[in-house]
Amino acid sequence: MTGSPLTRTLDRTSVIFLLFLAVVAIGVPVLNLMLPPSSPFQVPTYLVSLFGKYTCYALLAVSIDLIWGFCGILSLGHGAFFALGGYAMGMYLMRQIGTRGVYANPILPDFMVFLNWPELPVYWYGFQHFPYAMLMVLLVPGALAFVFGWFAFRSRVTGVYLSIITQALTFALKLGFFRNNFGFGGNNGLTDFKDILGFNIQSPETRAALFAISVLALGVGFFICRFIVSSKLGKVLVSIRDAEARTRFLGYRVESYKLFVFTLSACMAGVAGALYVPQVGIINPSEFEPGNSIEAVIWVAVGGRGTLIGAALGAVVVNYAKTTFTTGFLAPYWLFLLGGLFVAVTLLLPRGIVGTIQHWWASRDRPASGDGVAGPTAVDPRPAE
Amino acid sequence: MNAICARLVALVLGLGVLLAAVAAAEAQSYESALEHFTADSYADTDAGLSEIAASGQPMALTVVQALQDGRLYFSAAEKKVYIKDASGKTLDAQSGKPIVGDEPSDIAPVRVNNRVRRSIEATLGGLTLLAADPDKRLEAAQAVFKSRDASVLPTLDAAIAKETVPRVRQALLGARAAIVLNMPGASEADKLAAIAVIRERGDQDALALLAGLPADTPPAVSRAAQEAIAAVQGQVQLWNAVQNAWYGLSLGSVLLLAAIGLAVTFGVMGVINMAHGEMVMLGAYVTFVVQEVIRANNPALFDYSLAIALPLAFVFTGLIGILIEQCVIRFLYGRALETLLATWGLSLILQQAVRTIFGSSNREVGAPSWMSGAFEVGQINITYGRMWIIVLTALVFVLLLAVLRFTRLGLEVRAVTQNRRMAASMGIRTGRIDALTFGLGSGIAGIAGVALSQIDNVSPNLGQGYIIDSFMVVVFGGVGNLWGTLVGALSLGIANKFLEPYAGAVLGKILILVLIILFIQKRPRGLFALKGRAVEA
Numbered sequence: 021m022t023g024s025p026l027t028r029t030l031d032r033t034s035v036i037f038l039l040f041l042a043v044v045a046i047g048v049p050v051l052n053l054m055l056p057p058s059s060p061f062q063v064p065t066y067l068v069s070l071f072g073k074y075t076c077y078a079l080l081a082v083s084i085d086l087i088w089g090f091c092g093i094l095s096l097g098h099g100a101f102f103a104l105g106g107y108a109m110g111m112y113l114m115r116q117i118g119t120r121g122v123y124a125n126p127i128l129p130d131f132m133v134f135l136n137w138p139e140l141p142v143y144w145y146g147f148q149h150f151p152y153a154m155l156m157v158l159l160v161p162g163a164l165a166f167v168f169g170w171f172a173f174r175s176r177v178t179g180v181y182l183s184i185i186t187q188a189l190t191f192a193l194k195l196g197f198f199r200n201n202f203g204f205g206g207n208n209g210l211t212d213f214k215d216i217l218g219f220n221i222q223s224p225e226t227r228a229a230l231f232a233i234s235v236l237a238l239g240v241g242f243f244i245c246r247f248i249v250s251s252k253l254g255k256v257l258v259s260i261r262d263a264e265a266r267t268r269f270l271g272y273r274v275e276s277y278k279l280f281v282f283t284l285s286a287c288m289a290g291v292a293g294a295l296y297v298p299q300v301g302i303i304n305p306s307e308f309e310p311g312n313s314i315e316a317v318i319w320v321a322v323g324g325r326g327t328l329i330g331a332a333l334g335a336v337v338v339n340y341a342k343t344t345f346t347t348g349f350l351a352p353y354w355l356f357l358l359g360g361l362f363v364a365v366t367l368l369l370p371r372g373i374v375g376t377i378q379h380w381w382a383s384r385d386r387p388a389s390g391d392g393v394a395g396p397t398a399v400d401p402r403p404a405e
Numbered sequence: 406m407n408a409i410c411a412r413l414v415a416l417v418l419g420l421g422v423l424l425a426a427v428a429a430a431e432a433q434s435y436e437s438a439l440e441h442f443t444a445d446s447y448a449d450t451d452a453g454l455s456e457i458a459a460s461g462q463p464m465a466l467t468v469v470q471a472l473q474d475g476r477l478y479f480s481a482a483e484k485k486v487y488i489k490d491a492s493g494k495t496l497d498a499q500s501g502k503p504i505v506g507d508e509p510s511d512i513a514p515v516r517v518n519n520r521v522r523r524s525i526e527a528t529l530g531g532l533t534l535l536a537a538d539p540d541k542r543l544e545a546a547q548a549v550f551k552s553r554d555a556s557v558l559p560t561l562d563a564a565i566a567k568e569t570v571p572r573v574r575q576a577l578l579g580a581r582a583a584i585v586l587n588m589p590g591a592s593e594a595d596k597l598a599a600i601a602v603i604r605e606r607g608d609q610d611a612l613a614l615l616a617g618l619p620a621d622t623p624p625a626v627s628r629a630a631q632e633a634i635a636a637v638q639g640q641v642q643l644w645n646a647v648q649n650a651w652y653g654l655s656l657g658s659v660l661l662l663a664a665i666g667l668a669v670t671f672g673v674m675g676v677i678n679m680a681h682g683e684m685v686m687l688g689a690y691v692t693f694v695v696q697e698v699i700r701a702n703n704p705a706l707f708d709y710s711l712a713i714a715l716p717l718a719f720v721f722t723g724l725i726g727i728l729i730e731q732c733v734i735r736f737l738y739g740r741a742l743e744t745l746l747a748t749w750g751l752s753l754i755l756q757q758a759v760r761t762i763f764g765s766s767n768r769e770v771g772a773p774s775w776m777s778g779a780f781e782v783g784q785i786n787i788t789y790g791r792m793w794i795i796v797l798t799a800l801v802f803v804l805l806l807a808v809l810r811f812t813r814l815g816l817e818v819r820a821v822t823q824n825r826r827m828a829a830s831m832g833i834r835t836g837r838i839d840a841l842t843f844g845l846g847s848g849i850a851g852i853a854g855v856a857l858s859q860i861d862n863v864s865p866n867l868g869q870g871y872i873i874d875s876f877m878v879v880v881f882g883g884v885g886n887l888w889g890t891l892v893g894a895l896s897l898g899i900a901n902k903f904l905e906p907y908a909g910a911v912l913g914k915i916l917i918l919v920l921i922i923l924f925i926q927k928r929p930r931g932l933f934a935l936k937g938r939a940v941e942a
Contacts, residue, residue: 094742171926172922175929176929179741184677188918318750321746355756367737
């Protein structure tokens with residue numbers, strides 16, 4: 021606990037990571053928009069969108085890493101918060117369509133006209149205003165996480181029990197959002213978006229801007245997480261992860277700490293979802309699929325839990341592999357690979373890519389101390405209680 | 406209107422006389438009825454129809470159908486009626502045999518007008534009331550109950566008088582009451598009696614009938630109807646509750662079958678096996694393969710296919726379970742959350758493997774003859790498939806309970822569940838117990854798969870539909886006690902089915918999930934939690 025909070029937050033690797041993000045956030049849009057399509061360095065728009073999507077996944081992964089890597093809360097339902105943020109953004113985008121929809125109704129989105137809804141449901145009010153929608157992007161996942169977490173942590177639901185009920189949570193939401201009378205477009209979800217803040221959502225400029233904003237959001241999210249885990253709060257979180265009962269006996273209110281990071285993490289997931297929707301152009305209930313949430317956890321595991329950078333890296337690497345695989349002749353084998361990844365990472369690479377490198381780096385620096393490198397990066401398999 | 410009534414009364418009276426007569430007289434009435442057709446007047450044809458319908462003669466149906474199709478001929482000179490069949494042969498309507506020699510020269514079709522056509526239709530409906538097959542009669546009675554067509558009343562009365570099968574008689578009486586209630590001319594006493602009959606019937610149709618009485622119903626009858634509605638509603642609600650309980654029991658037993666293996670492994674190893682649903686799926690595919698082999702080699706064995714598939718599925722999925730435990734889970738000991746991820750990965754691999762081998766479409770798994778069909782108890786319908794699944798579940802539960810209670814393996818499993826380190830110190834090879842328990846849990850999932858193949862689509866996604874529900878059962882019921890799983894599964898199943906009518910299937914499910922999340926607040930370790938030293942071991 022030395023130095024100012026800022027220097028504590030920004031260790032060497034973090035600075036490198038943030039600089040890298042800054043370069044990407046500026047460089048990719050420039051290479052996309054400024055260069056002629058003939059240039060070998062020109063980044064095609066579809067790649068910008070694709071990596072914009074990956075960046076949103078990376079932010080989701082960082083939010084999961086904050087609670088799983090540092091506090092030991094394995095949420096198998098983080099996709100729910102991601103999707104809720106996405107729906108909040110989707111509602112704003114739906115209201116922006118206005119009279120350009122198929123039924124040209126100035127107020128009601130197409131699916132409501134189709135279902136003969138007489139008027140806009142109350143919970144859709146206000147979503148035509150961008151600031152309100154953005155508030156909801158944070159508030160809805162945050163509030164759900166707060167209520168859910170308050171109930172769960174207060175009664176000390178931990179470990180696999182917590183994982184299972186978070187999975188049930190996202191499953192229940194999926195069932196709900198699939199219903200037409202829920203008022204969110206049923207199984208078709210929200211789509212056919214036209215523009216965002218007056219900019220055409222399809223234009224390369226908007227896409228480049230969304231990409232830059234996503235990278236910026238990832239940087240901010242990463243910074244917040246770094247700030248938390250390098251503070252005293254972060255130390256308490258790690259101690260909760262490693263020995264919850266002891267931490268409680270030492271006088272810390274474990275529930276409050278958990279609730280705080282859980283809610284914060286849900287808000288970050290919501291932001292990730294909100295940035296994801298305009299880039300892929302659709303949000304539907306399949307985003308609530310429990311499988312999606314578990315897949316997000318494996319990104320973190322692949323990159324290295326408890327490393328934050330690893331989580332972001334894992335998300336991009338796994339999803340890039342997924343895109344490559346599922347578009348080629350290997351498509352039928354993708355699930356074998358993904359399944360194998362789950363098994364292999366947990367069995368052979370428990371520290372993940374970044375964690376393993378860090379571990380190797382640290383043990384090279386101090387060969388004499390052997391395996392004695394403690395700290396937030398080392399994942400202790402079984403704490404002594 | 407009065408004329409019709411008078412004729413009806415006359416007919417009813419006439420019928421009474423006719424029914425008292427012997428079979429010979431019946432045949433006589435048939436002959437005289439036939440004669441009406443030779444008069445070549447619509448009124449006579451109509452009268453002939455009514456008489457023929459009441460005669461109860463086996464030929465009656467053929468004659469009326471021939472009349473409807475315009476194949477009924479008559480000869481005024483010979484006073485005889487003929488039927489031309491589809492091949493153009495001429496039959497004597499009286500005997501039903503082909504005529505000898507040439508047909509009469511003055512043969513002409515019996516003419517019909519719209520009024521006669523209507524009578525024909527009503528008579529045809531009525532004639533099935535007299536069919537030889539009781540099921541046909543029952544069906545006809547239900548149809549009359551719905552149509553309330555007053556013109557079949559005479560036939561109906563004839564049918565009631567002859568009926569010997571109690572349930573058909575009940576249905577016929579109900580149909581008669583329905584007609585009487587909607588007939589303007591019927592007396593108040595008749596209507597009151599009819600209401601009593603309907604009240605007896607006591608189902609949803611009875612309610613609809615009583616609620617929709619015609620406007621000119623006398624006040625006394627209306628009052629009686631109101632009372633009957635109240636009584637019937639009570640009865641219907643009771644039967645609905647019984648039906649829901651049955652469905653709930655059925656769903657609960659399926660949940661129990663799917664969850665019990667999960668509960669055992671979770672209890673012993675503290676490990677949630679996310680690939681458990683895929684074990685269920687594999688069990689269903691074992692059934693499919695067994696049935697395919699039987700179909701190809703020895704179709705006579707088909708009725709035994711499930712009995713053959715049960716042990717095979719148990720052994721096959723059990724071995725896969727042991728393999729998984731030995732290759733993966735063993736190395737993740739003490740890292741429950743990582744096990745969750747690894748087994749999820751295994752579930753993806755298993756799903757994709759099955760998809761690669763069998764294709765992603767649904768596979769047809771047939772039901773043996775003793776599993777198909779249904780029977781009725783009161784107003785509820787019980788399918789044999791569901792019933793046998795409940796029986797199988799009970800058997801598996803009792804068997805598992807016995808294994809845990811009375812065998813060496815069961816003793817060791819219970820010891821490890823309660824305190825792993827202590828058990829190890831006493832010389833129990835916990836690693837072996839882990840492997841065997843995992844195999845046992847997976848094997849039971851395989852058995853569940855055999856059962857589910859009968860009521861669900863056999864596809865690679867079969868397991869996913871049950872996995873969350875099974876988790877809920879385990880979370881709700883608690884760990885380390887099979888009774889907890891039993892209570893959890895049955896109460897979830899029944900609660901689901903009772904919520905469904907009010908909230909819809911999806912909202913009901915959501916409500917259940919929310920209730921469980923709230924329940925966990927009160928009892929974080931489930932209904933039947935382990936107590937004492939075992940808890941944090």
